[in-house]
Amino acid sequence: MVGAGALLLSAVLLWGCDSADGTLPPPQAPPAAAPIAAGPVPAGEELIRELGCGACHAGLPARGQAAAPGLDDVGQRYTPGQLFAYLQNPQPARSGSARARMPDFHLDERESLALTLYLTDGRGRRAGRGEGDAERAFEQAQRQHRESDAELGRAIFRSQNCAGCHVRSGEDAWAAGPLLSGEGSRAEPEWLREFLRNPTPVRPFGFQPGTGSRMPDFRLSAEEVDTLGAYLMRQTQPLAAGTQPPRELSPFARAKAEALLREQLPCLGCHAIDGEGGRIGPDLARVRERRQPAYIEAMLRDPQATSPGTVMPPTPMPPETFELILGYLLGREGATEPERLSLVENRIHFPQGRSNEELLYGRVCAACHGPQGGADGYNARFLPTPPTVHASAEYISLRPDDTMYDGIHSGGRILNRSPRMPAFGAMLGREQIRGLVRHIRELCRCDGPRWARDGGEGRR
Structure with a gap:
């Protein structure tokens, strides 16, 4: 010293x-x-x-x-x-x-x-x-x-x-x-x-x-x-939140909410609870001590409108599931200490690129899949299922463009993959998702199956 x-x-x-x-x-x-x-x-x-x-x-x-x-x-x-x-x-x-x-x-x-x-x-x-x-x-x-x-x-x-x-x-x-x-x-x-x-x-x-x-x-x-x-407390903005406070959850309802978060919803791909989950967003176990209830609800309903520029996509949920998850988050108390990841042990990455597709990939994909598609993003080690290696020609060449489009649009569950891969369809437009598919093809330097190509043509 x-x-x-x-x-x-x-x-x-x-x-x-x-x-x-x-x-x-x-x-x-x-x-x-x-x-x-x-x-x-x-x-x-x-x-x-x-x-x-x-x-x-x-x-x-x-x-x-x-x-x-x-x-x-x-x-x-x-x-x-x-x-x-x-x-x-x-x-x-x-x-x-x-x-x-x-x-x-x-x-x-x-x-x-x-x-x-x-x-x-x-x-x-x-x-x-x-x-x-x-x-x-x-x-x-x-x-x-x-x-x-x-x-x-x-x-x-x-x-x-x-x-x-x-x-x-x-x-x-x-x-x-x-x-x-x-x-x-x-x-x-x-x-x-x-x-x-x-x-x-x-x-x-x-x-x-x-x-x-x-x-x-x-x-x-x-x-x-x-x-x-x-x-700062005088700097306010209108929020799109409901008018009725969520009900207090029973022990059974809390257990159900935890099961949904761990097994079906994508939230723990980016957020952690009690040490489990991703390290992209804030720890959900502590969100209530940080944020007002109306803001938490607004972020669940429409994250893009509530926090412009966020990489968090909205997660479609039935009304009863939405109320259950909201009630669970509002009733949680912080149990884990905040975590600061090392700037040496984790690769620092800034979204950048020669094309809009590469820039978008850096913003929404690189934290897990890695900047070059090697499944080596800093968040990958916190996921129970390793991310897809987009740079693997052996694997990606077997996947049609439509399959990759569906995975980006509707999330991992639609492809029987990890539910912690979120659905970006409500956040990104069709052309943006198609652009991500094209960029993945550039990363793997490969075409999809011949039977799935329009006219049998490969990359140009």
Whole structure:
């Protein structure tokens, strides 16, 4: 571990000091929290601008200019050890930037090492600055973690949207977090306050599945938590929810709901309950403590209208099944700790491609089937049935286009495959599904059975 003196030195070198004698002020305990309804809206907007929340979240006021230093020459200004130490324990403030601060992204040693290697680009050592605990810790980490390299560091730089605050050539900012313009209609006030105080993972590997983006910890004071919470709770939107609250479930009804979720419905392909299920979406065992009942119902009814841009498709259900699942989710209490997946052990993936089909595949398929169709997406290991290997010519060449279309449109159950493969027919149009089928043919570099081709023709 890096010594406290090295951590203090790296923080001073990177961010400056906040007192006349060149030392950082000692940490102070925050005052007791006030009710979340307190706090003026103008102050909330001002704080959001100062912290730069709009760099990741749409629907929030944007900061006028970057408040963080450029990173093109950071490897010339600081040693690898200084950067390595700082990334693992960033100080909360720097002088001359109001309340702007470098937040904590919860980077472990391997993740910090990879990011350091990317930022220094092999040019990190300065004459006379290569000794001390920080440098020894960096060199030891290099020996222990060969898997952490500059290429992985660049992926981590992108995944955490570092370019949202820092300028670095060749890097662009992106929307790494959810839209917050209607957060007051979604979040439970007490949960929101606790989340702002101590951010925990909601989606284990990124708001956009596979990106690995994280909500960092700004180490907000109790007053700042109340100010931000009050502002966000005033941002509301209309929701398409029912008028009757769901009935309280009997033990038999709860057991039936759990059986449906585990054996027939696709929900656990993306969400987990009690440690079982996918890691694409939020944990369903904790959804009620986070979200208001009307929002949970609206997401079940029409996720695309409720949360535009989500990759969650609607799941057709009879009314009685819908009420049963809704009642079950509203009656659940959190039983598992939030999970944050490693940025080293799981492949970071950004949806991208030369065609709309490839881009769509990256958004809705790659988390399980892998970016190149190898069934090696980060979510695959959480599924009881391995995903189809779309890159396998041996397997896919035996499947007609119509069969693949049906599987995408109506889900795995229609093909006697895993029910955890969701149906995308209510979310995607016909041409989009046909485009996905064409892209799968490109991945396997194969045609379907000759008898199933129009006119017996193959790929062109």
